[in-house]
Amino acid sequence: MSESSAFNLLDERIQHYIWSEGWTELRDAQERAAPLIVTADHDVIIAAATAAGKTEAAFLPALTRLLQHDPVDELIVYISPLKALINDQFGRLDRLCEQLDVPVWPWHGDISSSTKTRFLKGPKGVLLITPEAVEAMLCNRGTAVAATFARTLFFVIDELHAFIGSERGKQLQSLLHRIERAVGRQIPRIGLSATLGDMTFAANFLRPGHGPAVHLVESTSDAVHLKILIKGYEEPAVVRAPQPLSAQDDEAESDEDEPANNEMDASTPRYVAQHLFQMLRGSNNLVFPNSRRQVEVYTHLLTSMCHEQHVPNEFWPHHGSLSKEIRADTEAALKQQEQPATAVCTNTLELGIDIGAVKCVAQIGPPPSVASLRQRLGRSGRRKGEPAILRGYSIEDAITDGSGIGDQLRLGTVQMVAMTQLLLEKWFEPPVTQGLHLSTLVQQLLSLIAQRGGVLAADAYAMLCGRHAPFAGLAPKDFKLLLRQLSVNELILQDSSGLLLHGRVGEKFVNHYTFYAAFATEEEYRLVTSSKTLGTLPVVQLLTAGQRILFAGRTWLVMEVNEAEKTIFVKRARGGAPPMFAGGVGRVHTRVRQAMRAQLESDQPVPFVDLKAQGLLNEGRGNYRRLGLGTRVLLDQGQHVLLLTWMGDDVNEAIACLLGQHGLAAAADGPCVEIQKGKRSVAGIEAVLRQVADAEVPTLDAMLAAAKNLEREKWDWALPQGLLRRSYASLHLDLDAAVRWVRAEIGTE
DNA sequence: GACCTGCTGCGGCATG
Numbered sequence: 001m002s003e004s005s006a007f008n009l010l011d012e013r014i015q016h017y018i019w020s021e022g023w024t025e026l027r028d029a030q031e032r033a034a035p036l037i038v039t040a041d042h043d044v045i046i047a048a049a050t051a052a053g054k055t056e057a058a059f060l061p062a063l064t065r066l067l068q069h070d071p072v073d074e075l076i077v078y079i080s081p082l083k084a085l086i087n088d089q090f091g092r093l094d095r096l097c098e099q100l101d102v103p104v105w106p107w108h109g110d111i112s113s114s115t116k117t118r119f120l121k122g123p124k125g126v127l128l129i130t131p132e133a134v135e136a137m138l139c140n141r142g143t144a145v146a147a148t149f150a151r152t153l154f155f156v157i158d159e160l161h162a163f164i165g166s167e168r169g170k171q172l173q174s175l176l177h178r179i180e181r182a183v184g185r186q187i188p189r190i191g192l193s194a195t196l197g198d199m200t201f202a203a204n205f206l207r208p209g210h211g212p213a214v215h216l217v218e219s220t221s222d223a224v225h226l227k228i229l230i231k232g233y234e235e236p237a238v239v240r241a242p243q244p245l246s247a248q249d250d251e252a253e254s255d256e257d258e259p260a261n262n263e264m265d266a267s268t269p270r271y272v273a274q275h276l277f278q279m280l281r282g283s284n285n286l287v288f289p290n291s292r293r294q295v296e297v298y299t300h301l302l303t304s305m306c307h308e309q310h311v312p313n314e315f316w317p318h319h320g321s322l323s324k325e326i327r328a329d330t331e332a333a334l335k336q337q338e339q340p341a342t343a344v345c346t347n348t349l350e351l352g353i354d355i356g357a358v359k360c361v362a363q364i365g366p367p368p369s370v371a372s373l374r375q376r377l378g379r380s381g382r383r384k385g386e387p388a389i390l391r392g393y394s395i396e397d398a399i400t401d402g403s404g405i406g407d408q409l410r411l412g413t414v415q416m417v418a419m420t421q422l423l424l425e426k427w428f429e430p431p432v433t434q435g436l437h438l439s440t441l442v443q444q445l446l447s448l449i450a451q452r453g454g455v456l457a458a459d460a461y462a463m464l465c466g467r468h469a470p471f472a473g474l475a476p477k478d479f480k481l482l483l484r485q486l487s488v489n490e491l492i493l494q495d496s497s498g499l500l501l502h503g504r505v506g507e508k509f510v511n512h513y514t515f516y517a518a519f520a521t522e523e524e525y526r527l528v529t530s531s532k533t534l535g536t537l538p539v540v541q542l543l544t545a546g547q548r549i550l551f552a553g554r555t556w557l558v559m560e561v562n563e564a565e566k567t568i569f570v571k572r573a574r575g576g577a578p579p580m581f582a583g584g585v586g587r588v589h590t591r592v593r594q595a596m597r598a599q600l601e602s603d604q605p606v607p608f609v610d611l612k613a614q615g616l617l618n619e620g621r622g623n624y625r626r627l628g629l630g631t632r633v634l635l636d637q638g639q640h641v642l643l644l645t646w647m648g649d650d651v652n653e654a655i656a657c658l659l660g661q662h663g664l665a666a667a668a669d670g671p672c673v674e675i676q677k678g679k680r681s682v683a684g685i686e687a688v689l690r691q692v693a694d695a696e697v698p699t700l701d702a703m704l705a706a707a708k709n710l711e712r713e714k715w716d717w718a719l720p721q722g723l724l725r726r727s728y729a730s731l732h733l734d735l736d737a738a739v740r741w742v743r744a745e746i747g748t749e
Numbered sequence: 750g751a752c753c754t755g756c757t758g759c760g761g762c763a764t765g
Contacts, residue, residue, distance in 0.1 A: 081754060109756050132755040140757065168754070291751060320753055347752050368751060513756045521755085586751050 006034035011064040013100050018060075027053040029219040030060065036215050037061035037190065040153055043207045045160065045191040047199060048219035049378060054192045055089060057217070058156050059126075062190070063100060065153055066125075072102055075149070076126045078156040079134065079172065083108045084353050085158060086128045093126060102126060108133050123148045131172045135447060135516040138178060142451030146182045153188070157206070160191035162351060164205050165432035167713050170440040171518035173208060173470040178448065181463060194375065195219075201431050209468035224381045226424070230392035230416060230606075231275065232613030235268045237398040272393045273301035276342075276362060279391065281314055283359040284334055285342040286379055290365050292319040292346055296578040298364070299344045299553035317553045318345035321524075321581065322535040326552050331355060344553075350375050357382035360389035366415040368586040371428040373419055392416055396616055405635065405642060406670055408627075409600060410620030413613055415588075417606055418595035429589045438727040439713030440518050441471050441482070446491065446502065450510050454499040457483060478723060485720040520714035526567045527551060534570070537579055543568055548576035590648035590737070593671050597646040600624040633745055635672075636682050643673040643689075645741055654738035657703045662688050662695070693747040697739050700725050 004026055007015060018026075026034075029048050036044045038061045046057050062076050080086050090106045097104045103125035107116060109132075119127065120141070138145055155176055163169035180187055191206045195218060204211030276287060276298070289298050295317050302315035316330035327348070333341035334355045343349055350372065361380045367373040373390075381388025394413040397403070406412075422428070444464055449455055455463075457479075465474045483500070486492045490503035502510055509515055524536040534552050543549060547558045555576035560569040599606075600621050605614060627635065635642040643666075645652055652668035659666040664685065665676040675685060701722060704710065710728040711717055719727065729735070 083755080113758085130755065135755095136757060162754085166754090348754095351753080372752090511757090513758085515756080517755045519754070581751085 004031060006031045006061075009034050009038050009064065010060055011067045011100075013067065014060055014064055014096075017096055017099060027057070027219070029053055029217055030057040033057040033217045034061040036217070037154075037188075038064050040065050040188055043189045043191075043203075043210070043214040044217060045193060045199060045202055045206060045214055046217045046219075047193045047195045047202070049195060053219075055092070055158070058154075058190045058192060059093065059096075062154050062156065063097070063102065063126075066102060067100060073124050074151045074153045075124055076154050076156060077149070077152055078126060078128045078158065079131060080128065080158045081130070081162045081168070082159075082351065082353070083110060083130060086130065088354065089158075090128055093128075097126060104128065120144065120148065124151070131168060131175060131518075132516040134175045134179075135171065135518075136513075138175065139447050139450040139510065139516070142453065145179065145451065146184075149179050149187075150183050152179070152183065155187055155189045157189065157191045159351060160193040160202060160206065161196055161431065164196075164202065165435060167437050167440045167518040169205065170435075170437040170470055171443065173205070174440065174444045174464065177468075177470055178444075178451070178463065194378075196431060197428060198430060201433050205431075205433060208470060208472065225387040226377075226381075226390070227387045228390045228392070228420060228424075228608040230394060230413075230420065230609045230613050232413060232610060232616045233268050233271060233393065233395045234612070234616070235395055235397050237400050268395050269297055270301060272364060272395065273298055273305065275393075276391075277302055277305045280342045280360065280362070281311075282340050283342075284340055284356065285358050285360045285362065286349060286376065287315075287342060287344040287362040288346070288364065288367070288376055289344065290346075290368065292321055292581045293578040294364065295319050295344050295346060296550045296553065300550055300555070302342075302344065303553050312339065314340050314342055315553075316341060316343050318343045318348055320346065320348050321537065322552055323533045325532065326535065334358075347372065347376075349379070355379070357386075359386075360391055362391040362393065363416075364393045365395065366412055366419060369429050369589070370419050370422045370592065373423055374428050377423070390420070392420065394613055394616070399619075405637075405672070408620070408623040410616045410623075411596070411670060413616045414596045414599050414620055415592065417609065417613075417617065418592060418599050420608065421599070422592065422595055427591065429591075432731065435731040436471070436474075436727045437713065437731075438471070438474075438482075438719055438723050439715040441465075441474070442486065442491070442715035442718050443515070443518055444470070445486070445500075446506055446510050446515070449492065449500055449502055449506075454495070454501045456498055457494070457500055460500060481720050482723060486718060489718050491718060518714060524566070525561075526565075527570060528567055529556070529570050529572075537568065538581060543579070548573060550576040550578045587649045588670075590651060593646045593648055596671065601630060634682065634686065640677055641675045641682060641685050642669075643675060644671060645673060645745075646671045647737065647741055648734070650732055650734040651737045651741060654733040654735045655742060657707070657733065657735075658692050658698070658738055658742065659688070660706065661698050661703055662692050664688055689742070689746045693742045697735070700729055700735075703735075704729070 006026055029046050030053060033044060033046050036042050037058065046054050048054050066072055066074055066076060086106050086108055090104060094104045105119040105125060105127045107127060107129040163172050176189065189206050191202065193202055196202050199216050199218065200211055203214035203216065207214050287298060289295055299315055299317040303313050306313040316333050318327055318330045330343050334343055349355060358380050361376050377388050377390055394416050396410055396412055397407050399407055441464060445460055448460055448463060461476060461479050463469065465471045465479055487503060489505060491506035492500050493503045494500055522538045524538050527534045527537055543558045543561060545558050545560055549556050549558060549570065555573060556570035557573035558568060558570050606617065629644060633644050635644060645655060649668055652673050655673050656666040656668050659675060666673050704725045710724055712728065716724055
């Protein structure tokens with residue numbers, strides 16, 4: 001250890017701690033980060049595959065710097081996307097910091113206000129806080145901001161990759177910027193992240209306008225041996241009796257023994273569950289079925305199998321609508337060592353929190369992205385010498401006369417194979433950094449007014465949209481348009497001295513605690529049984545008394561729905577359908593679509609699929625050739641025509657907008673753009689396509705003039721139309737690629 | 750036919 005130059009840079013008391021912990025060497029990232037951090041004059045990103053060691057890589061040298069002042073009178077501000085992570089880190093850091101006589105302050109919604117008051121009396125040591133809690137501080141204690149953060153040595157941002165590309169990430173950038181402006185200097189920023197391929201995106205995110213100056217510490221991770229098997233399944237075509245439209249048609253008492261729906265009879269999920277049951281029992285594993293609804297289905301199938309075979313249950317559900325207690329039970333089952341446990345989960349178990357190593361990751365259906373698949377697989381093969389194991393399950397519907405192109409080409413299986421191949425090639429989707437997130441500009445303007453008790457328009461513009469500011473690039477005239485719209489909405493008003501203040505409506509929003517989060521959430525009902533809260537359900541599908549429901553892996557009968565208290569009371573009963581949860585659609589990257597097409601054009605066997613999956617793939621390849629899709633881009637489907645682009649969703653959506661401009665009703669649909677024929681023939685549609693290829697590129701306003709329903713983010717409703725269109729397009733449309741595709745594939749030149 | 754995250758100040762009351 002004494003040979004380590006980084007070790008010698010650390011404070012003596014920290015060296016002593018390292019000895020007493022029995023560490024024999026510093027990890028690669030810790031070794032390389034230390035000299036960059038002890039000087040406290042660089043922005044640094046520490047990127048490594050797992051969380052282990054990253055926090056120490058930042059904190060050991062940062063605390064060394066803090067200890068240079070005796071007694072400690074400076075501050076390290078650690079910002080985390082999860083309360084659970086703050087609680088974890090508090091446990092780890094407090095043990096070390098107690099010996100150093102450095103106070104550690106957790107600060108989030110579950111922390112008592114007395115702790116917060118004590119911190120504010122002497123803001124020194126380490127503050128562990130969420131972005132929302134920082135927002136609340138700026139809003140409610142605006143006059144104290146400069147003094148509270150005056151002696152901040154570092155911002156440490158954990159799980160940096162989880163912030164990039166979202167409203168919350170934009171908010172974080174703005175908060176850091178506003179604090180730096182309040183204290184009148186730059187504060188070194190340290191980002192902790194999963195490896196992100198091209199780290200320039202992350203660097204530009206961490207320090208907008210100065211990305212190239214950010215120092216990168218990318219930890220070389222040992223290559224883990226991968227074992228992959230994808231199994232194919234075919235759902236038989238069955239003629240089902242029509243279902244009653246309303247649950248009220250049923251007499252609740254008369255069908256006690258009848259399953260309330262036929263989802264549980266579906267044979268294929270049962271076969272998949274049987275295979276999972278055989279392969280996963282006896283070890284710790286994660287099963288990802290892609291939706292909360294399917295988590296419920298598979299958990300119930302698997303726990304029922306344990307029950308039927310008189311063996312202890314090993315399968316536990318985990319998703320965001322389950323209560324904290326139920327989720328904690330699942331996490332505890334994974335952590336304890338006595339009994340094996342498998343979690344059936346959504347991406348709640350993808351991030352941060354420590355659940356120990358798992359043997360195998362099962363993926364049912366194609367994952368939402370290659371990046372997410374990679375993150376999921378990173379949970380397996382963490383012990384030295386053990387491989388990471390991926391078990392894929394691909395379920396296709398039987399092909400009938402009415403089957404669409406997606407079934408005929410076996411696109412689910414093709415996508416799963418293509419994504420797995422990209423994973424093996426070490427490619428994954430880059431983070432989306434070009435989003436304007438003007439919704440968050442509205443929030444930050446209202447927050448800035450609260451912080452300062454009013455702000456001049458020019459000052460607000462300089463702070464939020466000026467050079468290197470989070471919304472840099474927005475023109476002054478657009479900012480003026482925004483202000484005008486916000487005063488129409490009564491979110492703001494301008495007094496006679498030119499000061500911007502909250503309007504009647506703005507006042508109400510800012511004074512409610514829900515203001516601090518930058519992201520929107522749907523209204524939810526609590527699901528309650530006699531003894532405890534099971535979780536929450538969004539109001540998309542309201543349950544009625546007498547209905548049966550599958551939740552937390554068990555079946556329930558709805559006793560009462562209390563609208564005033566937003567509560568649904570249930571009791572245990574046999575039979576039940578998984579509830580509906582709201583949700584948009586995942587977005588597929590162009591590179592994935594191209595890999596899918598290459599897969600359909602190939603005649604090579606895929607090494608990591610079983611016989612059935614290879615059969616499905618061959619079926620898809622056969623239909624691809626039969627339909628002549630190697631050369632054709634247009635496919636007549638009767639009512640509509642399919643334009644097969646094999647581009648990403650952002651390109652296909654932009655193509656659909658371009659066609660809309662020329663009078664065609666079109667919508668992106670998987671690898672295609674679906675065009676309604678109306679009264680046109682295929683030749684007529686081809687003629688319009690040629691017009692589109694030869695025409696000038698329209699403005700965004702022209703292209704989205706007829707588009708409705710562009711509001712996606714929390715404050716989008718308050719934006720003027722033009723800015724809403726730009727904000728939407730920045731995230732969802734790739735117009736350049738769309739124009740390039742149309743000109744290359746359809747153009748007459 | 751997708752997923753996840755977060756949240757204040759204060760009034761009113763009981764208790765020591």
